[in-house]
């Protein structure tokens with residue numbers, strides 16, 4: 395092993411398999427996996443609980459009330475702490491997904507969370523997944539990967555994931571909400587979801603999970619020579 399810290403950016407739309415693939419790839423490489431969507435979701439959960447609308451003029455002022463921190467348990471699982479409370483189990487609900495997408499289009503929200511994300515990469519070798527990691531958060535990342543898949547494949551994956559968690563939503567609703575979120579995430583004025591110019595593009599539509607992990611790990615190893 396080396397003392398050098400590595401940073402790997404994995405961006406892409408919801409349901410492309412980013413989180414599972416990035417987590418497994420991080421385990422393989424001995425890096426910390428950072429799910430930045432969970433960081434955004436945690437803030438959204440806080441704002442929702444405080445009853446503040448994403449359009450509110452007070453939004454920027456309200457942000458300073460929230461202390462959002464990830465921590466990692468022994469098994470490498472990222473937990474989210476909001477003002478001292480573990481909210482990990484509460485941030486995946488569909489209404490929080492929707493609110494997160496709206497809030498993540500607000501510049502003040504993105505600015506508020508930028509340092510939280512960069513600080514983690516200064517302290518650990520990371521695989522960080524999100525929407526603007528390669529373009530904004532870690533523009534000097536050692537490797538940038540853009541993971542994508544067709545909307546239908548992604549909606550099916552998310553639908554099965556929700557079912558497993560006991561969250562009842564039809565496939566059609568999942569697909570519609572995913573297409574709406576894709577549109578919002580890639581058309582927002584601030585940090586839209588676009589691949590970095592130097593990103594390696596990986597389409598997971600026809601790859602199973604193990605093949606996707608293998609492709610990502612090999613891409614990283616080849617680039618950083620590990």
Ligand code: DC
Nearest residue numbers: 408430431434494495498524525526
């Ligand atoms: O990856 P996810 O589905 O948990 O992300 C939730 C929302 O947060 C999604 O609509 C996009 C947004 N997001 C973002 O704008 N930037 C990030 N780095 C991560 C997530």
